[in-house]
Amino acid sequence: MEHSKKPVSELTIRFAGDSGDGMQLIGKKFSDVLASAGMDLVTFPDFPSEIRAPEGTLYGVSAFQVRLGSKEISTHGDEVDVLVAMNASSLKVNLDQLKKGGIIIANVNGFDSRNLKLAEYVASPLEDNSLKEYHVLSVSMNDTIRTALKELGYSPKALKKSKNFFALGILFWLVDHPLGQLESWIDQKFAKDPEAVIINKRSLALGNRYGEQQDVVASQFTLQGRSFGKGYYRNITGNHAVAIGLVAAAEQAKRPLFLDSYPITPATEILQYISSYKRYGIKHMQAEDEIAGITSAIGAAYGGSLAVTTTSGPGLSLKAEAMGLAVMLELPLIIVDVMRAGPSTGMPTKPEQSDLFQAMFGRHGEAPMPIVAASTPADCFEMTLEAARLAVKYMTPVLLLTDGYLAQSSAPWKIPRQEDLPELAIDTDIPDKDNFRPYDRNPETLARPWVSPGMKGLEHRIGGLEKEAGSGKVSYDAKNHQRMTELRADKVNGIANDIPNATVTGPSSGPLLIVGWGSTHGAISTAQHRLADEGLEVAHCHLRHLNPLPANLNEVFSNYDQILLPEMNMGQLQMLLQAGI
Amino acid sequence: MREIIGYHKVQGQPFKAVEIVEKVKEILVSKEVVL
Numbered sequence: 001m002e003h004s005k006k007p008v009s010e011l012t013i014r015f016a017g018d019s020g021d022g023m024q025l026i027g028k029k030f031s032d033v034l035a036s037a038g039m040d041l042v043t044f045p046d047f048p049s050e051i052r053a054p055e056g057t058l059y060g061v062s063a064f065q066v067r068l069g070s071k072e073i074s075t076h077g078d079e080v081d082v083l084v085a086m087n088a089s090s091l092k093v094n095l096d097q098l099k100k101g102g103i104i105i106a107n108v109n110g111f112d113s114r115n116l117k118l119a120e121y122v123a124s125p126l127e128d129n130s131l132k133e134y135h136v137l138s139v140s141m142n143d144t145i146r147t148a149l150k151e152l153g154y155s156p157k158a159l160k161k162s163k164n165f166f167a168l169g170i171l172f173w174l175v176d177h178p179l180g181q182l183e184s185w186i187d188q189k190f191a192k193d194p195e196a197v198i199i200n201k202r203s204l205a206l207g208n209r210y211g212e213q214q215d216v217v218a219s220q221f222t223l224q225g226r227s228f229g230k231g232y233y234r235n236i237t238g239n240h241a242v243a244i245g246l247v248a249a250a251e252q253a254k255r256p257l258f259l260d261s262y263p264i265t266p267a268t269e270i271l272q273y274i275s276s277y278k279r280y281g282i283k284h285m286q287a288e289d290e291i292a293g294i295t296s297a298i299g300a301a302y303g304g305s306l307a308v309t310t311t312s313g314p315g316l317s318l319k320a321e322a323m324g325l326a327v328m329l330e331l332p333l334i335i336v337d338v339m340r341a342g343p344s345t346g347m348p349t350k351p352e353q354s355d356l357f358q359a360m361f362g363r364h365g366e367a368p369m370p371i372v373a374a375s376t377p378a379d380c381f382e383m384t385l386e387a388a389r390l391a392v393k394y395m396t397p398v399l400l401l402t403d404g405y406l407a408q409s410s411a412p413w414k415i416p417r418q419e420d421l422p423e424l425a426i427d428t429d430i431p432d433k434d435n436f437r438p439y440d441r442n443p444e445t446l447a448r449p450w451v452s453p454g455m456k457g458l459e460h461r462i463g464g465l466e467k468e469a470g471s472g473k474v475s476y477d478a479k480n481h482q483r484m485t486e487l488r489a490d491k492v493n494g495i496a497n498d499i500p501n502a503t504v505t506g507p508s509s510g511p512l513l514i515v516g517w518g519s520t521h522g523a524i525s526t527a528q529h530r531l532a533d534e535g536l537e538v539a540h541c542h543l544r545h546l547n548p549l550p551a552n553l554n555e556v557f558s559n560y561d562q563i564l565l566p567e568m569n570m571g572q573l574q575m576l577l578q579a580g581i
Numbered sequence: 582m583r584e585i586i587g588y589h590k591v592q593g594q595p596f597k598a599v600e601i602v603e604k605v606k607e608i609l610v611s612k613e614v615v616l
Contacts, residue, residue, distance in 0.1 A: 075597075347593045351593065512609060515585070523595060523598045527602045531602055538605055562586060564585075569591060
């Protein structure tokens with residue numbers, strides 16, 4: 001059948017199937033290939049916490065959504081244009097996200113009586129006319145592959161595993177994109193399994209040919225690449241951007257990087273990515289628990305390394321006591337908290353912004369700590385560098401907040417040149433080495449000197465006990481404790497003079513300012529543009545420094561009649577701002 | 582500090598742009614009514 005070509009400026013596709021159907025793999029590869037073709041995009045992996053939920057069940061559905069565009073794309077899309085449904089449950093769970101008139105690509109083999117029962121369908125939605133508002137491309141993917149590749153003699157199980165590539169072949173036809181890059185990737189990915197290379201490439205081609213021959217979908221979608229500025233770009237997730245940011249920060253600080261973490265969803269990937277950068281002299285460990293992760297990092301910081309530990313909400317709780325130790329020692333330390341829905345185990349693969357109170361207050365004693373938050377996957381790189389800058393300049397632990405959405409979604413990132421990165425200046429000047437005092441302070445930053453152990457004349461003790469100002473000797477003096485507590489607070493508060501003022505996009509005054517932080521950036525920014533298209537001009541201020549806050553924030557707020565603050569929590573930043581903290 | 586209107590979502594899903602668009606319209610319309 002002859003198909004027309006329909007130019008579109010954006011397209012949202014959701015791959016949905018059973019947890020074992022390989023939806024994350026093909027969604028990511030589809031996105032990577034189109035990103036390399038110059039598309040702007042944002043992805044959203046949406047999968048259950050269970051490693052392998054029972055096959056065919058509603059709660060075992062795994063999905064991957066990508067929104068592609070030839071214009072600026074900031075979110076993964078509110079509504080889906082094309083839904084790939086590999087079984088009945090994946091259709092049932094995701095159908096409400098598909099826009100009316102959208103396309104369903106359904107694997108008929110996943111709609112047998114067993115799958116229909118598990119999805120709680122009385123009759124097959126592919127046959128009962130309930131999907132009449134959509135274009136439904138029903139194809140028996142398993143059967144088609146089995147029949148077409150029968151002469152090769154491969155096992156039915158091996159053939160069944162390649163149905164995701166059949167679906168991917170249809171998608172590549174639908175967006176009118178050649179298969180070459182993907183075929184090369186299959187050659188590399190499955191190099192140790194020649195059978196998988198043949199089956200997956202043949203299934204991909206079969207799906208692509210099926211797209212050409214079917215007559216349900218009349219048009220292919222054509223998208224032009226977006227006009228990005230000059231430079232080298234890649235598609236990157238927030239977790240990967242944090243890992244690269246840590247490597248870059250260590251280079252800029254001219255200190256070795258040490259990372260010790262206990263695996264926890266959704267932060268584990270940072271540790272995994274870091275392990276692939278060993279060529280930069282990085283030292284990393286997988287700790288036996290969260291406490292070991294942070295305390296060994298504190299030890300590494302004492303030894304002169306740029307030290308890091310990564311975690312998620314429950315892990316941050318376990319690290320709380322040691323975070324207090326880092327505050328007391330006044331050593332640089334980066335703590336990355338990839339927030340997830342809590343409390344307790346909660347929903348480990350789902351995002352939330354509900355650790356802000358814990359980041360701000362979750363320690364015993366008076367233990368203030370700078371907090372920064374990334375707003376996009378690419379911004380995870382920038383804010384990792386910023387966390388490192390504050391840590392080494394002010395000799396303090398710093399909390400970097402991201403979340404499961406930022407961590408696992410991806411978007412294009414302009415790879416910076418090293419000469420464009422900020423220098424992470426470390427004050428190594430000891431004015432009077434003959435009278436060295438480990439808790440003497442830089443009068444501007446209030447930071448104490450960072451002295452590695454083993455340097456003659458600079459011997460000093462550290463520990464969790466209160467220190468005498470200047471000398472660092474153990475002190476139980478009442479007034480000294482008051483003074484040191486205030487010094488530690490003043491040091492953190494003073495950072496407000498060393499961070500950018502809050503800025504606004506949109507009108508500089510008016511009826512409404514939308515304030516956001518973290519991963520709400522894309523949704524707020526997209527909403528702001530849509531409202532402007534309708535003639536409603538509202539402003540947007542996105543906060544990247546949460547403690548201390550930008551010094552001009554009250555002045556910015558005073559320019560607007562009303563302030564709206566969307567958060568993925570029950571109002572934690574709202575409460576902090578309202579309380580004037 | 583003036584009052585801040587909170588919009589809280591704890592469903593394990595990021596905000597959709599359409600949700601914020603609707604909330605903004607709700608706020609601006611309610612203000613018109615008050616005026």
